[in-house]
Amino acid sequence: MLELLYSFRRVNLTFYQIFWKHADALETTWIQYLVLHTLREHPDIGLSELADLILMGNSATSGVVNRLVKAGLVERRRLQTDRRSIALRITEKGDELRQQTEQVSMGCLLPLLQIKQEDRSHLLATHQQIIQIFSQKGERESNYE
Known part of the structure; x- marks a missing residue:
């Protein structure tokens, strides 16, 4: 079982190393890209919702x-509907960086197309099973506390 976890860690580290090598010129990180991407997809969300979406x-968020x-890539705004709430939104400058970073990340991921679609789908299904098993285990343990 340990080799399974070690394999996940190696894949994760390998991706980050490749991403950093290519994205370094953009002066951004994977997490910053993830925030920009998420705010593009979900504008005007709060910090807690953003944190949930990026896990x-x-x-830390x-x-x-x-x-x-x-850096002028994200702005905080008060919502018109609830002046107490602060919403986050990507700026035009942030969206430009997101697009550039997305091109870099897609370039890093292109070699994965060498893996057959069927194998990629099977891998994703297996990951989903692992998440479900661990989620159920966590629910059972929290019921005993």
Whole structure:
């Protein structure tokens, strides 16, 4: 079983190394790209919702958002419907960086097309099974606390 987890880690590290090598010129990180992409798909969301969508904690997400706001890539706005709530939105400059970074990331992922579609689908289905098994295990454990 340990080799399965080790394999996940190696794939993850390999992707990040390739991404960093190509995205370094853009002065962005994978997480920053993920935030920009998510805000493009879900404009005017709050920090907690963003954190949920990118699978990070609120504190870590807040730090990333703060850096993106300082760089002029994301803006905070008060919602007209609820003046107490702050919504996040990607700026035009942020969207330009997102597009450039997306081209880099797609270039990094293109070699994966060498894997047959059937094998990629099977891999994704297996990952979904693993997530479901761990989710059920977590639910059972939380019921005993």
